[in-house]
Amino acid sequence: MKNILLFLFLTFSLLSYSQDNYVHSIEKKQQFLNLSGKPLTNKFTNMKSVKVVYDYAAKKIYFFNSTRYTYHYDFCFQVLGFNGELDEFNRQSYNETNKRTYLLANINYLEDSDDWVMELAASDEMNAGLINFFYNEVNKNVYFKDKLKFYLNSPHTILLSSKKELKIPAVLSDYIFKRITEQSIENTASVGILKKYDLQKKADFNPKSDEIIIINTTPEFIPTVRGIIITELQTPLSHLVLLAKNRNIPVYIDTKVWDKPSVNALLGKKVELVTRESSYSLKASQKPIPVKKAVKEIILKKDFSVTDLVDLETETSANIVHSIGSKATNLGLLKQIQKDMKSFKTPEYAFAIPFYYFDQHIKENKLQDKINALYLIPKDSVKLLEKELKAFRKTVKNSKVNPELLKKIEEKLSAQNDFKNFRFRSSTNAEDMEGFNGAGLYDSKTAIIGDPDKTVEKAILDVWSSFW
Numbered sequence: 165m166k167n168i169l170l171f172l173f174l175t176f177s178l179l180s181y182s183q184d185n186y187v188h189s190i191e192k193k194q195q196f197l198n199l200s201g202k203p204l205t206n207k208f209t210n211m212k213s214v215k216v217v218y219d220y221a222a223k224k225i226y227f228f229n230s231t232r233y234t235y236h237y238d239f240c241f242q243v244l245g246f247n248g249e250l251d252e253f254n255r256q257s258y259n260e261t262n263k264r265t266y267l268l269a270n271i272n273y274l275e276d277s278d279d280w281v282m283e284l285a286a287s288d289e290m291n292a293g294l295i296n297f298f299y300n301e302v303n304k305n306v307y308f309k310d311k312l313k314f315y316l317n318s319p320h321t322i323l324l325s326s327k328k329e330l331k332i333p334a335v336l337s338d339y340i341f342k343r344i345t346e347q348s349i350e351n352t353a354s355v356g357i358l359k360k361y362d363l364q365k366k367a368d369f370n371p372k373s374d375e376i377i378i379i380n381t382t383p384e385f386i387p388t389v390r391g392i393i394i395t396e397l398q399t400p401l402s403h404l405v406l407l408a409k410n411r412n413i414p415v416y417i418d419t420k421v422w423d424k425p426s427v428n429a430l431l432g433k434k435v436e437l438v439t440r441e442s443s444y445s446l447k448a449s450q451k452p453i454p455v456k457k458a459v460k461e462i463i464l465k466k467d468f469s470v471t472d473l474v475d476l477e478t479e480t481s482a483n484i485v486h487s488i489g490s491k492a493t494n495l496g497l498l499k500q501i502q503k504d505m506k507s508f509k510t511p512e513y514a515f516a517i518p519f520y521y522f523d524q525h526i527k528e529n530k531l532q533d534k535i536n537a538l539y540l541i542p543k544d545s546v547k548l549l550e551k552e553l554k555a556f557r558k559t560v561k562n563s564k565v566n567p568e569l570l571k572k573i574e575e576k577l578s579a580q581n582d583f584k585n586f587r588f589r590s591s592t593n594a595e596d597m598e599g600f601n602g603a604g605l606y607d608s609k610t611a612i613i614g615d616p617d618k619t620v621e622k623a624i625l626d627v628w629s630s631f632w
Contacts, residue, residue: 185243186228189305190214196273201230203272204283205400210275210346210442218267218301219244225301227271236268255507260289267298271306272315277343280308281335283315292329295321299332313339341397346443347417349398350408353438355451356390358430360422368547374453376414376437380422385550390453391437393427393446395419403604414439464593468520473572476514489591492516513580516591521569522628529563538632553632560629565621573620577613584613588623590630606630 190196200212215230217240226239233239237253240246246253246265256265267290272281282302284290290298295314303309314334316322325334356376361369363381371377376391382398386407391414398405398417408415416439421427427446436449470487474480480496492514499510526532534556541549577586590606607630611623 185232186226186239188225188227190227190271191307193307196227196271199227199229200273201234204270204285208272208274208340208344208347210344212273212275213270214273215239216269216271216302217244218298220265220267225305227305230270236266240266251505251507258285258288258290260291262291262294264294267294267301269298269302271302271312272340274340274343276345278311279343280306280312281315281340282312283317284321286318288318289320292324292327295324296331315340344397345419347397348439348441348444349405349415349417350413351439351441352412352414353436354391354414355434355436355449355453357453358427358433358435358446360428360431373456376435378421378427389413391415391439393418393421393437393444395422401604406604414444416444418444466519466523466593468518468523470518471520472518473576474516474518476516486593487518487520488516489519489593490596491589492591494596511587512582513577513586515576517569517573517624519593521566524566524569525563525628528566529560531560531563534559556632557629560632561622561625563625565624570621573624577620586611586613586620586623588620588627590627592631 187195187199190199196214197212199214201215203211203213213230214227215233215236217226217228217236218224219226226244228239228243233242236257237246237250240253244266248256256263257268268285268288270283272283273279274281282299284295299312299314303312306312312333314321314330314332316325316334316336321330321334322336324330354376356374357372358378359371359375360378361371361380363369363379363383367383369379369383369387371387371389373388373390375389376393377389378393380395382394382396382402382404386392386404388411392404392408393416394404395418397419404415414437416437418424430446430448433448434450434453435446436451438445465486467486470484474484474488474492474496476492476496476499479500480493482493482497484496485493495510495514496516498508499514502508502510526535538549538552538556541552543549587608587610589608592606595605607627609623609626610618611620612618
C-alpha cells in the first residue's frame with residue numbers, strides 16, 4: 165500500500181511540476197497568461213510573452229513558465245537536460261545551419277489589440293527553412309493560429325522576407341507600434357505641478373523645473389522637469405528615453421492622454437506621477453516637491469600624451485581610455501574578446517585618433533576664445549545657446565585639420581584594399597561611461613577614398629563639430 169501511495173504521490177508531483185512549468189500546447193488565453201513573463205525587449209508595454217522551445221531530438225514543443233525561467237538556456241539546462249555551458253548553448257542555438265538541438269522563440273500577446281506575434285532573438289541567424297518549420301510547429305499548437313504573425317525584428321529576418329524565402333505571415337515593428345497605446349519608459353515616482361504644452365502648435369517651450377509636463381510630440385530639447393507624459397511612442401535609444409533614464413524621472417507614453425478629462429482636471433495642480441512596468445497613475449497630491457540636491461561636479465580626465473594613431477586591431481589597454489575615449493577603448497577590448505569567442509563581428513581596420521589632435525586643432529585654428537565665450541552663456545539661456553552653438557559648429561566645419569594628421573590617416577586607409585568607405589565616429593571622455601552612456605550625442609560621418617565630396621577631412625570636422 166505504501167508503494168502505491170508513493171507511486172501516486174510521485175505521479176501527482178511530476179504532473180503538477182509539468183503543469184506549472186510547461187505545456188505542449190496552448191488551448192486558452194488564461195493558460196498563456198499563467199505562463200507569461202516579460203518580452204525580449206522593454207520597448208513595448210502591455211505585452212505578455214511566453215518563451216517556446218522546440219526540441220529536435222524529442223520532436224516536442226514546450227511553452228514554458230517564462231517568469232520562473234527568465235532565459236531559454238535556464239529551461240533547456242534545468243528541464244530538458246542540456247549539459248553544456250552558456251557559450252556552447254548560444255553557438256548551437258543561434259547559428260544559420262540546420263544543426264540545432266533546439267529552436268527558440270518568444271510568443272508575444274498584444275493585449276490592447278488581441279494580436280499575437282512570434283519573435284526570435286535579434287541575434288538569431290536561423291535560416292528561412294527552419295523559421296518556416298518552427299512557425300508552423302508553433303501555429304499547430306496554439307488556439308490563436310489565425311492571428312499569429314512572425315516579427316521581422318532584425319536585418320537578417322527582414323532580408324529573408326525581402327527575398328520571399330519566408331512562407332509565413334510576417335510583420336515589421338510598425339505593426340506592433342500601431343497596436344499599442346501605452347509605453348513605460350522609466351519606472352519611478354515624482355511630485356510636481358501638472359502642465360500641458362501643445363508642441364505641435366508651438367515648438368518652443370520653457371517649462372519650470374518643478375513641473376510634470378504633458379506634451380504631444382518629442383522635442384529636440386528636453387528641459388529639466390519633474391516628469392513627462394507624452395503621446396508619441398518612443399524607440400529604445402531615442403534621446404527622450406536616454407535622458408529619462410539618466411535623470412531618473414518618471415516618463416510614460418499614453419497616446420490617449422491629451423483628451424482624458426480626468427487628467428485635464430488636474431492641470432495647474434500639484435500632482436504625483438507614478439510610472440510602473442505596464443501602467444501609470446496621476447493624482448492630486450499634498451506631498452512637497454523635493455528640492456533638487458546639489459550634484460557633485462565631475463571632472464573629466466584627459467591625457468594628451470598619446471600623439472599617434474592608435475591601432476585597435478592590436479591589443480588595447482584599458483588605461484588608454486583617457487587618451488582615446490571610452491567608445492574607442494571599448495571597441496579595442498571587444499576586438500580582443502572577438503579573437504577568442506568568434507561569435508560576433510566588429511568593424512574592420514579600426515583605429516582611434518587620440519585627444520591630442522582635437523586639442524591641437526583647437527589651438528591651430530585659434531578656437532579657444534570662442535569656446536570660452538560659449539561657457540559664459542547662462543545654461544538657462546536656451547535660445548541664445550542654441551544660436552551660438554550652431555554658429556560655432558559652422559566655424560569648426562570650415563576650419564582645417566592638421567596636414568600631418570590627414571597624411572597619417574590616408575596612409576592608414578590606403579594600406580588595405582578591402583574597403584573604400586570608412587565611418588568616422590565620436591569617442592570622447594563624456595560618453596559610454598559608467599552611469600552615462602551618452603548614446604546619440606554626437607554625429608558619425610562617412611569618408612570615401614577618392615571621393616572629392618566625402619573626404620577624410622570633412623568627415624573628421626563634421627564629427628568634431630558635433631561635440632558642440
